[in-house]
Amino acid sequence: MKVAIRVDGNKEMGFGHMYRQRSLSQAFPKDTKIFFLTKTPLDAKAVIGEAQIIALEENDLEQVLSFVKENSIDVVITDNYNLDENYLSELHRACAVATVDDLNHLEKYDVDLIINQNIYGKDLDYNCGNCKVLGGTEYAIIGENFVELDREEKLVNETPKMLVTFGGADKHHLAVKVADALSDFEEKIHAVFVLGNGFEDKELLNKELESWSNSFEILHDVKNMAPVILGCDFAVSAAGTTTYELAYCGTPTISICQADNQKDIAAGMQKAEFSINLGDAQDVLAEEIRDAVQLILLDKELRERMANVGKNLVDGRGAERVAEAIAGLAK
Known part of the structure; x- marks a missing residue:
């Protein structure tokens, strides 16, 4: 064929x-x-x-x-x-x-x-x-790299890991906005920032992270996102195709819409109780990001319910x- x-x-x-x-x-x-x-x-x-x-x-x-x-x-x-x-x-x-x-x-x-x-x-x-x-x-x-994973091996990290990912370009500068919103976040987290090959805010992001009170790592142009997603306890992400990869891995998600075609995905996944929808990238406020992270971080039962919903939605x-x-x- x-x-x-x-x-x-x-x-x-x-x-x-x-x-x-x-x-x-x-x-x-x-x-x-x-x-x-x-x-x-x-x-x-x-x-x-x-x-x-x-x-x-x-x-x-x-x-x-x-x-x-x-x-x-x-x-x-x-x-x-x-x-x-x-x-x-x-x-x-x-x-x-x-x-x-x-x-x-x-x-x-x-x-x-x-x-x-x-x-x-x-x-x-x-x-x-x-x-x-x-x-x-x-x-x-x-992708097949996700299907090959044993998603039941997902572990709960002693210090919760938060994935931050906004696709290949992040044209709305959302990684920087998340870093700014959580710069003095009091709860213990470890942030994993994944930057695509079109990301152009490296200097701004590094500057924001200089004053961070929590630990973090920055990954560039990751070829295999499957183990990264599986290894995180929750994510702050765009509401595109990555949403379904997060759901498959049982990684509860805070969604921010980068484009009009993501709005119905974010709304639908929130209605299904897999994600928290913060709306449009241009309108989201730092305090909304902080509140959503705090909610999902402190409520373990909520994270477990969201994870199970995701895995049931995407097999x-x-x-x-x-x-x-x-x-x-x-x-």
């Missing part, structure tokens, strides 16, 4: 779609030939690593259609909010199409399969004719289920 994945990512738009497609690509049989088609090839190489990466021009539809025809592609997977109805329809004329979507923002989806991995995914009514829709967290796409087989459904389109 030959699969082409149409995905972009950079500091401005974020890297979440690329990470998601890297995880999905790992779930296909080893003999599957996979190509990543992208307008951001250098960023793709940094995220995806050793893979067949095809650089696209600005107006790429004709280039993609030619690539599909010349390489006898069986299925194209799209994971990109910028592809419109015409793009998907033209692509569908050339081959089978599976769309990984979060928004249901198009009037019509002319595709064979739609995957919405989000907690609200089952509730959306897609206008896609006879296409199949896979919705909900049972289709949450997380780790989402990528496998999605890959099987996509493989079925090629038959």
